[in-house]
Amino acid sequence: MPRSKAYAIYYKSSLSHARRYADAYQQQLVHQYGLAQVELLASSPDRSKDIALLQDWLSRNADAGHRECLVIGGDGSVNIVAQCAATMEFEISVIPCGTGNDFAAGLGIGDWRWRLQSEGELSRRDLGKAGDCYFVNHAGCGISVALQQLQSPRAKQVFGRYSYLLALFRYLFTRPSRRCKIARNGTDRKAGFDEFQVAAISRRIGGGIVVYPQADTQRQQIGFLRLPQRARWRQLNALYWILRQQPERSASIDFTEATQGSLGDQHATIELDGDTTSLQGPVNIEIIVGGLAVRRPIHHKNKGVSL
The missing domain is CATH 2.60.200.40 (Tumour Suppressor Smad4)
Known part of the structure; x- marks a missing residue:
């Protein structure tokens, strides 16, 4: 994993196992790869607050060589991250941890550990726009x-x-x-x-x-x-x-x-x-x-x- 890359881990805070997954990813990124720029971003019940939280992370890492957000949650969590990714370029890795996980299933992702084991490959996915908002499914x-x-x-x-x-x-x-x-x-x-x-x-x-x-x-x-x-x-x-x-x-x-x-x-x-x-x-x-x-x-x- 590139050391110049800035990482954020956005997780569904209402799910106890989502926090465990987030801790596991943060530990590997920090201790095994020696990365300093890894931030844990806990979700809240306020959608607009979470979008603002992600925008703040992006603004503070605007000069990073690359930026990646690990999304630990379901389709709703991916949707919130997509509101920022649609206008401020960065990579998304989805760690399925929700009710439906349809977006992750479409990418062939079923195991929450997959990003611990491999960087995978980068691809482009189409995005839908409804008014001024975006949707992934x-x-x-x-x-x-x-x-x-x-x-x-x-x-x-x-x-x-x-x-x-x-x-x-x-x-x-x-x-x-x-x-x-x-x-x-x-x-x-x-x-x-x-x-x-x-x-x-x-x-x-x-x-x-x-x-x-x-x-x-x-x-x-x-x-x-x-x-x-x-x-x-x-x-x-x-x-x-x-x-x-x-x-x-x-x-x-x-x-x-x-x-x-x-x-x-x-x-x-x-x-x-x-x-x-x-x-x-x-x-x-x-x-x-x-x-x-x-x-x-x-x-x-x-x-x-x-x-």
Whole structure:
């Protein structure tokens, strides 16, 4: 590891094992490689505070030959780091430690120790942009926001990624009057409604649910999926094909590919990579090709790797 490199370890402070992983990485970087510029950055419940913390680290290491941030957490943690990496160039290494870990899975990362054993290889990953914010897997509104409210921290700890599916089944059996309602074209509510809208640049959203099976590293497209208001049995049909990882086969789902589009209406809260934000729709969506510099295990070299 280059001695001129500045390292930050951003970890999910609410997870005890994340702190253990962070200590293990800091110890190796400092003691085994003799690096002096290794900072531990603990997450907080305040998203904007964490972004400011990362920006401060970047400003204090602006003259470093290289900068790398090890992200120990899930997709939400990666998303926070991406808000800075999109505009201030530095490398990201992901140490999976969250509920879904879909971004890490797309890079072929499953073992939290992988970066202790190897530097891996540097690659570029596409990045999505929603308004002035960024996403690494998806941006969504409607059902995907409701799922955040239907999952307790305890359920995430006990059921892991399956907590998303349990929350989805809970949603499907709520009263119709309590279901999500998004104007299809963002403004005209006479044009009909969707219950779910998502813009994805990777195959999976929360908990490994596949919404864009065609995604790969060379496609350079965004998959836009919309689920119109339907009777419950038709929603179950859509869920069936999503669980089969073939959402395009459901007649209840509208799916298109493009490099840009829009998401939500003026009443819709937008979530990014599984975390609810203050962003309100409608928002413009676009793709930033090769927007992230990420490290991944060297064995993951095949072209067209699924995201």
